[in-house]
Amino acid sequence: MTDIAAVVSAPPKPSLLEVLRSRAFATKTDSLLTVVFLALILYLVYLALDWALFGAVWGADSADLCPQAEGACWSVVAARHRLILFGLYPYELHWRSTLACVSIVATVILSCLPYFWTARRLSALWIVGFAAYYLLMEGSPIGLEQVTTDQWGGLSLTLFLFASVVLLGMPMGLGLALARRSKLPVISLGVSILIDFIRSLPLLTTLFTAAVVVPILLPDWLHGDKIWRVIVAFALFFACYQAEVFRGGFQAIHKGQFEAGMALGLSAWRIMDKIVLPQVFRHALPGTINMVVVTFKETAIVIIIGFFDILASANAAFGTGEWAPYFLEVYAFVGLIYWVFIFSLSQYGEYLKRRMTVAAR
């Protein structure tokens, strides 16, 4: 009898030295590459640290100390971070803006927990999170001082655009995906044309059309606020891409699943709700996370159609006065905020994708 354990046990983990020998210094070229790229990385890290930490000026109230500094002048962020984060929101009400941002960030983080991965829980979570944001920012429905949307700005406006686009766009995307699959030729053709049309236009064109052209095409009483028109257009853009993600999910489901439902005598609606959609969502998850990440990144272009988002407030933060030479610091700060959000979300998406491919094997 052979010892089973001896046969199936995993090969021993290579030691650090072995890894280095095989993956860093295997041949002469290999060693050369290692030295060159390691030197490059270390040099860049040194430059970044030297600028951002060692030579930097911290927390001074004015720009007086900065001209002598060898590195970054973080005083500009210390002095202007409220403008960058909250825009023109009334200063004494910034606690509301802070809480509102926290509620959106918490919603996104909670959505990553498997506990919330049912359509019902996820929509409940997002509606609650978004409502909390809106009530805190607007104020009047819950008896706080009213702050209208034109005073919203900075990071909180960016998060608002992001959350409302995802919240509106997700059901729209599902609707479009279902309509495109419809057996009725007029509906599936009409929706296909709409999806392909929106997908071939740059996002900026769609948003610009919503901001500038739609008022001409609609009667006066239907105009609404510019911000809502842009959000609806952005949501439509999101929905057209998301519909394709869902379509991929539908294609992964075997015909037998529908037939099994019919054999059980379930109605078409219940087959969709209980059998098909839960699986579609599961298959579409990595693509959906990718879309959410892309949407967060793309919200930055609303600056072009005149919204005071985090990028616009960053430009205002260094402005043309005493802080004007320290634009690098402000862009680095804003870039870091974006980077942390996007990097962690996309890493999470990658992790899920890996886990799901392993599970499917």
Add this chain to the structure above:
Amino acid sequence: MADLAIAPPKRLDVRGLVVQAVFLTLVVIVVVSAVTSARTNLDAMGLSSGFAFLDRATGWSYSFSLLERTIDDSYRWTLFIGFLNTLFLGVVSIILATILGFAVGTARDATNLATQSAAAIFIQTFRNIPLILQLVFWYAVLIHMPGPRQALSVMDALFLSNRGLMLPGLNVSAAAGTGLVAFAILAAIVLARWPGLSFIKKCLLWLAATVASCVVVALALSPEGESALSLPALKGLRFRGGVNVPIELVAMVVAITLYGAAYIAEVVRGGLQEVPRGLIEAGRALGLHEGLIWLKIKMPMALRTIVPPLGNQWVFLMKATTIGVAIGFSDLFMIVSTSITQSGQTLELIGILMAVFLLINFTLAQLINLLNARLRLKGH
């Protein structure tokens, strides 16, 4: 028993017909009401619709043009220049991003740990920050560059200052330059269809033909008594000679190239990872050099996975040129939006903008289909 097997007679799907009829009616109502309210709104603003404005002179200027322009140009000509700018910026950025992306993607797939990490840092830096933020960053860096007198220079032939990038150029007329570009494109098309030559040889031949044609044309057509090569040189407060690339264009190309390269690198890595290990090991067993394995085994196999998503990236980069308006680069979108403010012909101009992007998308899609068809494994 036999009649059980007969298919049931086709019933008229009344509900389906009603639903479709309602859908169509709704679409018609929306379109008709949009047209009526557009007419009322335009009448109220005192605007007339139609494309007659295309022949009017614009009366305004903009930052960048490849062709001669004045402020007396018609809208038609100005829009065409915007279209050319978008196309030029898009094509240049796509070419650079693809080359850089293939290099970084290959590095990301390398076994060497340091190479792999450097590529990962590049990808994670440029992919996770919005393109428009990167664009305004590069633009801000460029306008804060020192003036021409303290310009950064490479071997006194290439200068970077707050006036833009100065490159050495051929001392020939614009018409001759256009001719050279046309010749290079023609040569590429002819060589691509030439049978029986390896890809590398085709590339080298193309390079040789292009360089030779440039040398010949420059020597033959440069003005008498002047050198064939025009080098930028500081004369007083500004540069003379050479080719000036304005900072808006430099910022756009740098931003789109880096952002696009990070995405393309991920696509390339994905493709390289799909190549079956056995093929690579077979190459090693034959004693092939690693570079030859990459060129002859990995890349040809990987390209089949790479091309479809690569095409999507190209389309995305082409659309991304529209953010030029954020820093004042006069791409088609900026020209259209300025035209709208100046002329008020909103609907017509937006229609033109959409039509052009549909056309660009359609052309790129055809190009990618062509590439796909050529790469498909024979017999599949």
